[in-house]
Amino acid sequence: MQRISLEERDDWKEQAEKMGxxxxxxxxxxxxxxxxxxxxSLEQIENDIEDPSEAIEGLCFxxxxxxxxxxxxxxxxxxxxxxxxxxxxxxxxxxxxxxxxLDFSYDGNGPAKLLEYNADTPTSLFESGAFQWLWLEQxxxxxxxxxxxxxxNSVHERLVEAFQNMDIDGxxxxxxxxxxxxxEGTVRYIQDCAIQAGVDTNFLHIEDIGIDDNGHFTxxxxxxxxxxxxxxxxxxxxxxxFGKSVPKSGxxxxxxxxxxILSNKGLLPLLWEMFEGxxxxxxxxxxxxxxxxxxxxxxxKKPLFSREGANIEIIRPGEAPISVDGPYGSxxxxxxxxxxxxxFEGNHTVIGSxxxxxxxxxxxxxxxxxxxxxxxxxxxxxxxx
Amino acid sequence: MxxxxxLKLALMGASALALTACEEPQxxxxxxxxxxxxxxxxxxxxxxxxxMKLAEAEHIRVSPKYTSVEDCExxxxxxxxxxxxxxTSGGGSVFMPLMMGYMMGNMLGGNSRVxxxxxxxxxxxxxxxxxxxxxxxxxxTGISKVPGNVAKAPTTKTNTVRRGGFGASAPRTTSRxxxxxx
Numbered sequence: 219m220q221r222i223s224l225e226e227r228d229d230w231k232e233q234a235e236k237m238g239x240x241x242x243x244x245x246x247x248x249x250x251x252x253x254x255x256x257x258x259s260l261e262q263i264e265n266d267i268e269d270p271s272e273a274i275e276g277l278c279f280x281x282x283x284x285x286x287x288x289x290x291x292x293x294x295x296x297x298x299x300x301x302x303x304x305x306x307x308x309x310x311x312x313x314x315x316x317x318x319x320l321d322f323s324y325d326g327n328g329p330a331k332l333l334e335y336n337a338d339t340p341t342s343l344f345e346s347g348a349f350q351w352l353w354l355e356q357x358x359x360x361x362x363x364x365x366x367x368x369x370x371n372s373v374h375e376r377l378v379e380a381f382q383n384m385d386i387d388g389x390x391x392x393x394x395x396x397x398x399x400x401x402e403g404t405v406r407y408i409q410d411c412a413i414q415a416g417v418d419t420n421f422l423h424i425e426d427i428g429i430d431d432n433g434h435f436t437x438x439x440x441x442x443x444x445x446x447x448x449x450x451x452x453x454x455x456x457x458x459x460f461g462k463s464v465p466k467s468g469x470x471x472x473x474x475x476x477x478x479i480l481s482n483k484g485l486l487p488l489l490w491e492m493f494e495g496x497x498x499x500x501x502x503x504x505x506x507x508x509x510x511x512x513x514x515x516x517x518x519k520k521p522l523f524s525r526e527g528a529n530i531e532i533i534r535p536g537e538a539p540i541s542v543d544g545p546y547g548s549x550x551x552x553x554x555x556x557x558x559x560x561x562f563e564g565n566h567t568v569i570g571s572x573x574x575x576x577x578x579x580x581x582x583x584x585x586x587x588x589x590x591x592x593x594x595x596x597x598x599x600x601x602x603x
Numbered sequence: 604m605x606x607x608x609x610l611k612l613a614l615m616g617a618s619a620l621a622l623t624a625c626e627e628p629q630x631x632x633x634x635x636x637x638x639x640x641x642x643x644x645x646x647x648x649x650x651x652x653x654x655m656k657l658a659e660a661e662h663i664r665v666s667p668k669y670t671s672v673e674d675c676e677x678x679x680x681x682x683x684x685x686x687x688x689x690x691t692s693g694g695g696s697v698f699m700p701l702m703m704g705y706m707m708g709n710m711l712g713g714n715s716r717v718x719x720x721x722x723x724x725x726x727x728x729x730x731x732x733x734x735x736x737x738x739x740x741x742x743x744t745g746i747s748k749v750p751g752n753v754a755k756a757p758t759t760k761t762n763t764v765r766r767g768g769f770g771a772s773a774p775r776t777t778s779r780x781x782x783x784x785x
Contacts, residue, residue, distance in 0.1 A: 237612070263605065351610055368605050377605040379774060410614045580606075 219326025220257045221562035225362050226355070227252065239349055244594050250345060251596040252310055252353055255363070256567070256583050258602050263370045263581070266330050270330070271571040271578035272396045273321050273488075274332060277496070278480050282487045284310055285435070285479045292506060295484040296522050298456050304465040305475045313474035314449070315576065316408075317343070317377070321571045322498075325560030329497040331571065332489075333554070335496045336471050339451050341400055342597060345520065346572060347373030351598045357599075368602040370581045376574035381415035383575070386445050387470075389418045390419035390436055395447040396423045401449045408447060424450050433463045444472045452478035453523045453549075456480035460461070479581035480533040483520045483552045505551040516556035522549045530590050532556060542590050558589055566591065567598075608752070620747060629718050629754040630709035631751040633732055633744050642747060645711040654719045658705035662721035663688060665735030666699040680726040704732055706754075708747055 222493040224336050227233075230252060234242040242250040286306040319340035324330035343436040351371055356365045358495040369378060381390075392409045401529065409534040420437060427443070428436040435443040446469050448455070455461050456478075464471075479485065486502035503510050510517065517532035524530065528544025534556065572580040584595040634640040640651035668687060670673040675684035679700040703724045703751060708717035718776035722732040732740040734753060749759040 237613075260605075288782060347607075348610055348612065351607055354606065371606040373607070374610050407612075410612050413613050414611055 219259075219262055219324070221254055221565070221567075222257055224252065226358055227360065227362070230353070233309035233347065233352070238343060238406060239403060242404060247594065248596055250349065250567055251585070251593065251598050252357075254563075254598055255357075256562075256598060256600040258370070258600060260368075260602055262326060263317050263602055266324060267322065267379045267569065267581060268271075268370065268573050270322075271573060272319060274335075274498060275318075275573055275576050275578075277489055277493055278337075278485065280492060281485060282476050282479050284492070285488070286310075286476070291484075291488065294318050295479060295482045297453075297478060297482070301456050301465070301475070301478075303479055305378070305556065306308055308471075308475040313470065313476070314380075314381055314472075315474055315477060316384075316472050316574065318473075318477070318480070318573045318576075319582075320571045320573065322571060323557050324569050325567075331500050332486075332498050332559075333500075334483060335480050335485055336570075337450050337485075338477045340570075340572075341449070342356070342403050342570065342582050342584070343373065343572075345597045346371065346570070346580055347377065348407065350582065350597075353599045354601065363601055364603060366603065369600060370602060371579075373572050373574060376577065376579040377408065377411035378414045378583050380566045380575040381412045381417050384417075386412075386417050388444050389420055389441070390420050390445045390447060391443045392419060392447040393424045393427065396425050404508065405447070407447050407586065412447075424448065427460070429460060429463055429467075433466055435460070435463070435467050443469055445472065447472040449483065452525070453482075477565045483524065484520050487522075489500045500555045502552055502554040505553060507553070510553045513553070513555050518556055519551050520554060521538055521551055528592075532589060534538050540589060544591060559591070565596075566594070624736075628748045629717055629751050631706050631740070631749050631754055633704055633706050633722065633741055635704040635744060638658070639724050639744055640707075643776060646729050650707075650710060654707040655705055657719045658707075658721045659702065661719070661735070662699075662702045665720065666723070667735065667737075668700070669698040670695055672696075672698045674698075675743075676726075677724055680729065681724065683726070704744065706732070706740060708754075 231242060236249065239250070262379050273405035273407070285295065286309050289302070292302050318335060318337040320335050321333045323333055351369065351545065354367060354369045356364050358367055388413055392405050394405040397515050405421065409421055411498070412419050422438050424437045428440070430436055437443055437596065448471065450454070452475060455464060487504050487507070489499055490502045490588065500514065514535065516532065519531040519533060521529045524544065527543055531539050531541040533539050559568055568591045569582050569584040569586065571578055572582065581600060583598045585593050585598050586592060586595040625637055628726045632640070632643060634643070634651070637648070637655050640646050640655070649748045650770070666687070667678070670683055670691060675698040684700050687699040689697050691697060700723050702721040704722040705719065705720045706717065706722055717739045720734060722734065725733060726729070731742045732739060738753045740749055
C-alpha cells in the first residue's frame with residue numbers, strides 16, 4: 219500500500235458536474251481528490267480487506283441472532299422497546315439488505331482493524347462505485363497510471379445484480395432528507411442502479427412521505443408505498459411521529475430494520491464480547507464497563523448513534539483529548555481501544571470496504587488532516603497493480 | 604478483474620453514460636476437434652480432451668436456443684441444428700446449433716483467464732467462429748488473439764429455459780437470435 223501523487227484529469231470537474239456529482243468540492247475544499255491515489259497489491263486487497271470483510275459480516279449476523287433474542291442487549295443498544303418485535307421479525311423473515319460499509323484502519327501490513335460498520339445509511343457510494351471507476355478507466359487511457367491496472371470495485375455491477383434479485387413487488391420508492399445534496403446524490407445513484415435492473419422507481423424526500431387512514435405510507439402523488447429505500451437512520455425513524463406506524467405499515471424497508479443492530483456502535487463491544495481476540499477486531503466496551511481502565515494505550519469514545527465522525531473523542535494518556543463536535547451522544551457511548559489511522563504524507567487514511575447484499579465488492583478511501591475522519595474527508599481513488 | 608466491466612447510468616447527468624472497461628487481449632486456442640488440438644505445439648492429448656469435454660458441457664448451457672428448427676436453420680444453415688436436451692415449459696422441443704469447435708487458453712502462454720467454451724458458425728458469416736453469445740472469435744484454428752471480453756464465458760441467460768421461458772421471455776430470445784450472425 220503506497221500513496222502516489224498524480225496528475226489530475228483536466229476535465230474531471232466538468233465530468234463530475236455532468237454526472238450530477240455536485241458535491242465534488244465542499245466549501246471550496248476538494249472532496250473528490252485525484253491528485254493522489256493509493257496503490258495496493260492484489261494480495262493486500264483479497265487477504266486483508268475482502269476476506270476479512272466477508273468474515274466480519276458473518277460475525278455480525280451472529281450478533282443480530284443474539285440481540286433479537288435478548289432484551290438486555292436491545293436495551294443496551296438503546297433501541298425503543300416498541301420496535302424489538304418488529305426488528306426481530308425483520309430478521310426472522312430474512313428481509314434482504316442492500317449494502318453497507320465496513321471502515322478499517324489498515325496500512326498495508328498486518329490485519330485491518332474494524333473501526334465501525336456503517337450498516338444502515340452509508341454514503342460515498344457513487345464516488346466509490348461510479349466516479350472512482352471512471353477515473354481508473356480514464357487515467358489508464360490517458361497514461362496517468364499504467365495500463366493494466368485494476369481496482370477493487372464491482373460495486374456498480376453488484377448493486378444492479380442485487381436489485382435484480384430482490385423481487386421488488388411494484389414500485390420502489392427511494393427517499394433522502396431535504397437539503398443534503400450528498401445524501402440525495404447517493405440515493406439518485408442507487409435509484410439509477412435499480413433502473414438498470416429494470417425496477418420501476420420514484421424518488422421523494424423523507425419529509426414528503428404521508429400516511430393514510432389505514433396507517434399506510436404514501437408518496438407525493440398519494441400512491442401507496444410498498445418498498446422504501448431510505449437514506450435515513452433507523453434510530454430517527456423510531457423516534458419520529460410516524461415511527462410508531464412503521465411496524466404495521468406493510469412497507470418493506472431497505473435497509474431492513476435488523477440493520478439497526480449493526481449500525482449501532484454497540485455492535486463493537488458485542489463483537490468483542492463474542493469474538494474476543496479476533497485479528498480484525500479491537501477491544502471495545504460499553505461505557506460502564508470497568509475494563510476500560512485497562513486500555514492503557516488510549517481509547518476512542520463513540521456515541522451509540524453517530525455519523526460522519528461527529529461526537530467522537532480520542533483520549534490518550536497524558537494528552538489533551540481530540541474531539542469532533544456534534545449533536546449525538548445522549549443515548550450513551552461505547553469505548554474502543556485506540557488504533558490510530560495510518561498516516562501517508564501527513565494524511566490520515568481510512569479504508570471503507572463495501573458490501574452489497576452482504577458480499578464484499580469494493581473499496582473507497584478517505585483522507586483527513588486530522589486523526590478523525592469526517593463527512594468532509596477527501597475521497598481518494600485507489601488502484602491495484 | 605476486480606472491478607465492474609461496464610457502467611451504465613440513465614438518470615445521472617445530462618446525457619446517459621455507458622462505458623466499458625478496457626481489457627487486455629487474450630491468447631486463445633481454437634480447434635474443431637481433439638485431434639487438431641493434439642497437433643498444436645505444447646498441447647497434450649489429456650488437456651485437449653478435458654477441454655473438449657468442458658466445451659461440450661457448456662454447449663448445452665450457452666448455445667442459442669430456438670423453439671423451431673426452421674428459426675435455428677435460418678441463423679445457422681440447413682442441417683446445422685440439433686435438438687437440445689431440454690424442453691419448453693409446454694413440453695415442446697428446443698433446438699440449438701451444432702458445436703463447430705472449441706476455444707481454450709493457450710497452454711504455452713500459461714493463460715488461465717480464458718473460459719473454455721464451444722464455438723459456432725453462423726449462416727451469414729460462416730468463415731468465422733463465434734461464441735455462444737455471438738462474438739466473433741477468429742476465422743482460423745490454432746492460436747489467435749481476441750479481446751478480453753470474448754475470452755470470457757458467454758453471458759447467455761441460461762435460466763431462460765429453466766424458467767420455462769420462451770413464451771414469457773419472447774422479446775429477449777427473439778432479438779437475440781435475430782442478432783446472432785449479424
